[in-house]
Amino acid sequence: MIIAVxxxxxxxxxxxxxxxxxxPFxxxxxxxxxxxHHLLILWSVREGKLLKEAVEYCRNRGLEFYAVNSNLPEEEQDSAFMRSRxxxxxxxxxxxxxxxxxxxxxxxxxxxHKWSYERYLQEVHDAKREKTSFWKRIFG
Structure with missing residues (x-):
């Protein structure tokens, strides 16, 4: 999976x-x-020096990202204005x-486990969710 963080x-x-x-953690x-084997992309509002500091912070803790604010590691930062963030x-x-x-x-x-949050609640917390309509949950 490709995961943007x-x-x-x-x-x-x-x-x-x-x-x-x-x-923590x-x-x-x-x-x-x-x-x-998940690919991690650092996806941050940070740019320039502040972004480099964030990358270095993670690198110093043994975390290297597949790419930073881009889809591929080889995308040039100079062309950042030409692509979507x-x-x-x-x-x-x-x-x-x-x-x-x-x-x-x-x-x-x-x-x-590739679970949804609802599945997580069912599996880990054995949560019993009431099956009600969307509108009843919102306005009921």
């Missing part, structure tokens, strides 16, 4: 433009996913997801 608020706590403290989980990925891990960022253990389980 945000930096600020996802790998580290929000302290932009500084680098915040690592969110973020780097370890991402390294484990790489060992399972939205990368093509199978999954996006970002703290701005609807519902926020799950715990990194949950993220690992979802990716490793």
């Amino acid at each position: 945000d930096f600020d608020g996802t790998i580290v706590e929000h302290r932009y433009p500084q680098i915040g403290k690592e969110i 973020s780097i370890a989980t991402l390294k484990k996913l790489q060992k399972e 939205k990368v093509n990925a199978d999954l996006y891990i970002d703290d701005r997801n609807v519902g926020g960022l799950p715990d990194w253990g949950v993220i690992y389980e979802l990716v490793h």
Whole structure:
């Protein structure tokens, strides 16, 4: 799977433009996913020096990304103005997801088992979800 991963608020706590403290288990989980042959793309609002600092932060902790703010490692940064910042990925891990960022253990389980969040709740927490219509859940 190709997985795009945000930096600020996802790998580290929000302290932009500084680098915040690592969110527990973020780097370890991402390294484990790489060992399972997933391709990781760092997908960040950071550019220039700030982006290099983020890449170096991860590299110093043993995490190398397949690509950074691009679909392929060989895409030239000089031509960045000519391409979209939205990368093509199978999954996006970002703290701005609807519902926020799950715990990194949950993220690992979802990716490793190819589960939806609902399936995760059923499998791991044995959650019993009431089967009601979408509209009843929203307006009921």
